[in-house]
Amino acid sequence: MAVNHCEKIPLATQGATEWEVVQLPSPLGDFEARAFRSPTTGSEHLVLSVGPIRPRGGLLRIHSECLTGDVFKSLRCDCGPQLEEALKLLSADGGVVIYMRGHEGRGIGLVEKLRAYALQEAGVDTIDANLQLGHAEDARDYADAIDILCLLGIQSVRLITNNPQKRDALVSHGIEVEALVPVRIAANPHNERYLETKRKRMGHYLE
Ligand SMILES: Nc1nc2c(ncn2[C@@H]2O[C@H](COP(=O)(O)OP(=O)(O)OP(=O)(O)O)[C@@H](O)[C@H]2O)c(=O)[nH]1
Ligand SMILES: [Zn+2]
Numbered sequence: 288m289a290v291n292h293c294e295k296i297p298l299a300t301q302g303a304t305e306w307e308v309v310q311l312p313s314p315l316g317d318f319e320a321r322a323f324r325s326p327t328t329g330s331e332h333l334v335l336s337v338g339p340i341r342p343r344g345g346l347l348r349i350h351s352e353c354l355t356g357d358v359f360k361s362l363r364c365d366c367g368p369q370l371e372e373a374l375k376l377l378s379a380d381g382g383v384v385i386y387m388r389g390h391e392g393r394g395i396g397l398v399e400k401l402r403a404y405a406l407q408e409a410g411v412d413t414i415d416a417n418l419q420l421g422h423a424e425d426a427r428d429y430a431d432a433i434d435i436l437c438l439l440g441i442q443s444v445r446l447i448t449n450n451p452q453k454r455d456a457l458v459s460h461g462i463e464v465e466a467l468v469p470v471r472i473a474a475n476p477h478n479e480r481y482l483e484t485k486r487k488r489m490g491h492y493l494e
Contacts, residue, residue, distance in 0.1 A: 306438065311335060315371060316378030323438070325431045330389035332431060334439070335374070338381030342440050344465055346382025348373040348447035349432050349457075351390035354397060362477040363404065369470045373447050376468070382447075383439065385432050393417070394426030412484045425489075429456040436462055449491040467492070 311320040318335040325332070350357075350373065356366030373384055392400030395417065403416035414424045436444075436457075443463035446454055447470050454464045469492055474482050486493040 313374075315374040318374075318377070323431070323435055325389075325434070328389055328428070328431055330387075330431060332388055332435065333386040334383060334435060335377070335386070336381075336383045337377040340383060340439050340441065341381070343443040343463075345441065345444060346376055346380055346447060346468065347436075347441070347444035348376075348382075348384045348470075349429070349453060350384055350386050351393065351427060352386065352388050354391060355400075362475050364478055364481055365472040365474075368472040372470050372472070376447060376470075382445075383441070385435055387427075387432060389431070390427050393424075394428065395420070395422045407481075412488070413481055414484060414488050425452065429453075429460070433457070433460045433462070449485075449493055451490050451492070 306321055306323070309320050311318040316337060318337060321334040321336075323332045323334060324330075348370075350370050351366070353361075353364060353366035355361040356364045357370055358367075360367050370384075370386075376382065377384060391397050392403065395403070399420060399422065402420055403413065406416040406419055407413060411419060417424050417426075441462070443465050444457070445466045445468050446457065446464050447468045448454070449467075449469055449471065451467075454467060457464055471493065482493055485491040
């Protein structure tokens with residue numbers, strides 16, 4: 288049964304004392320930025336938004352940190368172009384991106400992600416690499432994202448993702464997902480197998 292997503296928000300967060308709103312102009316658009324330090328995980332997340340924050344029906348992307356893809360434009364994954372695409376959608380229609388630190392490597396961190404890459408270079412796919420290293424295939428926790436949505440007063444969204452598990456994570460915490468907005472990026476020779484595994488083994492909408 289879905290729960291009220293604001294019910295369990297940590298008391299330390301409820302006043303949102305660290306919730307300054309600043310301007311963040313960039314080549315991809317002019318954003319408002321907020322930073323959030325989670326009292327439970329200690330992670331510091333970034334929220335970028337365009338326009339008024341809509342309690343219902345606004346665009347939302349929950350973007351999992353990928354230092355190699357987002358910052359260094361690695362071609363091994365599709366994260367960098369997906370983030371850019373999401374920010375462009377925001378500039379056109381308004382909405383919110385929550386940039387989730389602590390989600391690096393699907394929650395296993397940067398060092399372990401590179402160990403997983405090494406296994407992939409030996410022929411293992413992205414899921415089995417995680418499993419061989421003793422991790423869950425996806426170790427991401429969405430509790431901080433739910434707290435942030437509560438602080439923003441967001442109850443329902445159009446979610447920018449190809450990943451049905453992100454929708455399920457929100458719905459199970461009482462956030463309504465009115466629609467999934469796909470964010471498909473052209474494959475390249477370096478990420479073809481990775482995208483194929485996401486489609487076949489993780490159920491991502493990547494036809
Ligand atoms: N463990 C691991 N993590 C990876 C690998 N490639 C990318 N990542 C991480 O995966 C996360 C992105 O997850 P994806 O599965 O690409 O996409 P998603 O966020 O679930 O779905 P979308 O919303 O459609 O982007 C980022 O944190 C990346 O650092 C990999 O081979 N192994
Ligand atoms: Zn990536």
